[in-house]
Amino acid sequence: MTELSHLHRFVSASEPGKPPILLLHGTGGDEDDLLPLGRAVAPGSALLSPRGKVLENGMSRFFRRLAEGVFDEVDLRHRANELADFVAEAQETYGIDPPIGVGFSNGANIAAALLLLRPEALSGAALLRAMVPLSEPPVADLQDKPVLILSGAADPIVPAANAGRLAKLLASAGAGVEHRTLPVGHGLSQPDVLITKEWIGRRSVASGSR
Numbered sequence: 251m252t253e254l255s256h257l258h259r260f261v262s263a264s265e266p267g268k269p270p271i272l273l274l275h276g277t278g279g280d281e282d283d284l285l286p287l288g289r290a291v292a293p294g295s296a297l298l299s300p301r302g303k304v305l306e307n308g309m310s311r312f313f314r315r316l317a318e319g320v321f322d323e324v325d326l327r328h329r330a331n332e333l334a335d336f337v338a339e340a341q342e343t344y345g346i347d348p349p350i351g352v353g354f355s356n357g358a359n360i361a362a363a364l365l366l367l368r369p370e371a372l373s374g375a376a377l378l379r380a381m382v383p384l385s386e387p388p389v390a391d392l393q394d395k396p397v398l399i400l401s402g403a404a405d406p407i408v409p410a411a412n413a414g415r416l417a418k419l420l421a422s423a424g425a426g427v428e429h430r431t432l433p434v435g436h437g438l439s440q441p442d443v444l445i446t447k448e449w450i451g452r453r454s455v456a457s458g459s460r
Contacts, residue, residue: 256300256336257281260344265294268454269373272337272349273299274357278309287438288352291376291447295454296346300336302356304329312360319407323384326363333360334368350453351375352446354438355407359383362416365397365425366390374453376400376446379436381408382416393424398449400442402434 259281263270271292273284281301288297302312304325313329314322341348351372353361358380364371366387374396397420401413410431417429428449432441 254336254339254343255332256303258298258300258336258340259285260299260340261285261288261297262344263294263296263346268292268295269450270296270298270346270349271450272351272361272372273297274312274351274353274361275299275302275310276355276357277306277311279354279357280310284352284354284357287354287443290443291352292350292450295450296344296349298337298340298344298346298349300333302329302360303332311356313356313363319381321359321383326360326383327367330360330363330367334364334371337364337371348373350450352378352450353380354378355380355436362420365392365395365420366423369395374398376449377416378438378442378446379405379408380416381412382419387419390423392420395425396449396453397425397427398446399427399429400445401429401431402436403431404433404435407436 351361
């Protein structure tokens, strides 16, 4: 494994024209956690999967939180910039384009923060169970950047209103947002996989047609 600023896994693309994917795990995950999801939603794509640097009761995360659903926003801003720098390192090292972020829970929240703070790091994002990451988000230019948000109707962690605010926030910055609420809880489900795969497939067709 090549040494960069984050522990990570990298899987080379096996099919040309497929967008690279940045996999961002939830609390307690690691660099191997979402590789099966990456292979399922983006077969043939290069996969870049870092491990979060923050530990909470021994579990890896991408940034600190003060309580459930209450983020340490100073740390979040620092970690988002740190992660964006890692993505830039990986692009140079592995010769890949800006990736599509696919994040779950804590990983979805850091991906949303990347879009707002360092939009150049991602070509788009699939945010699975994401919340608004910053109470005072910066003005970002996300013109035509595709974003998929998948929320759970029975999610005990992410309030529906919060997910709706995130969708409006990103859309107001110019992103092409598709927000769907599924009849599930906080955990990932088969519909998440199928919808994300179809959404990424449209990105492949679009990039291949240019």
